Amino acid sequence: MEKNSVKNFFLNILRGVLMGIALIIPGFSGGTVAVVLGVYYGLVSAVSGLFRHFVKNFLYLLPFAIGMAAAVASLIFPIQAAFEYLPLPTICLFVGLMLGGVPPIAREAGKPNKFAYILSFAIACAAAVALCFVPRLEAVSSDVAPDVGTYFALVGVGFVGACGFVVPGISGSMILMVLGYYDYVLGAGAGLLSLNEVGDNLLILLVFAVGVIAGFFALSFLMKFLLTRFKRGTYYAILGFIAGSVFTLFWNRAHDEDVGMFNPDMSVPLQIVFAALLLAIGFTAAYMFCRYAEGKDRAVEVKESADGDKK
Secondary structure (H helix, E strand, O other), X not given: OOXXXXXXXXXXXXXXXXXXXXXXXXXXXXXXXXXXXXXXXXHHHHHHOOOOOHXXXXXXXXXXXXXXXXXXXXXXXXXXXXXXHOHHHHHHHHHHHHHHOHHHHHHHHOOOOOHHHHHHHHHHHHHHHHOOOOOOOOOOOOOOOOOHHHHXXXXXXXXXXXXXXHOXXXXXXXXXXXXXXXXXXXXXXXHHHOOOOHHHHHHHHHHHHHHHHHHHHHHHHHHHHHHHHOHHHHHHHHHHHHHHHHHHHHHHXXXXXXXXXXXXXXXXXXXXXXXXXXXXXXXXXXHHHHHHHHHHHHHHHHHHHHHHHHO
């Protein structure tokens, strides 16, 4: 885990913004972004050890929370517009960002010299892809006033949706869509930002947040255990989830009845060229960021080792 500093604080706010963007997009995973940015293990460790070293871990988590909240509040409408008017280029940008972070994860996983690693990859990939084919429940209508049952359901949905925070490659927003609560929760957020029925929308989001936080803690303990006891197998599962989520992103958009993969009002060849360009930009940006982060981590390790030798 990084040492707390002003520079790292603002850098982690930026990382939180990227994670927050991922949480809005069906098929994309905030956990995947955390892995790509090299902060996944630090986040899981901080959450699972929050009550043992509260101040230290709270200060580490705070900038991520600020960044995610800022992203959801300020980018929910632009991201929706990007997917509406430039669906394929927008998807390719995020896919490029995901794939650019794969090389360092693959290095952590090592060679697939055991059948268990290959099986771990295959099962995780299949689980991510399977979300596309799970029958969706009837969407909850925002026109109906929430009752006690709705609030209990929101806690449960939030708990399950926390997978999008913690499990790389599993999209929390995709899970909400399957359960019929994606538009309901997103609508409450949009309504709150528009100052429409503030009390009701705020209560919906707070109850949903209770479930998310509970699920976040429970799943963080599980992932910390898996990364500690079965590190390589877990990394292969993460790679499988990422591979499956790439399929999920494209499948989701291709089967969207409102827009589809292409904007019919724009030239298809132009959209393809723009998509390829954004894919390359996303991949390069993520790859270079990961190389920078790896170099920074090595420099810190060397410095700490040298300081230890002096003592």
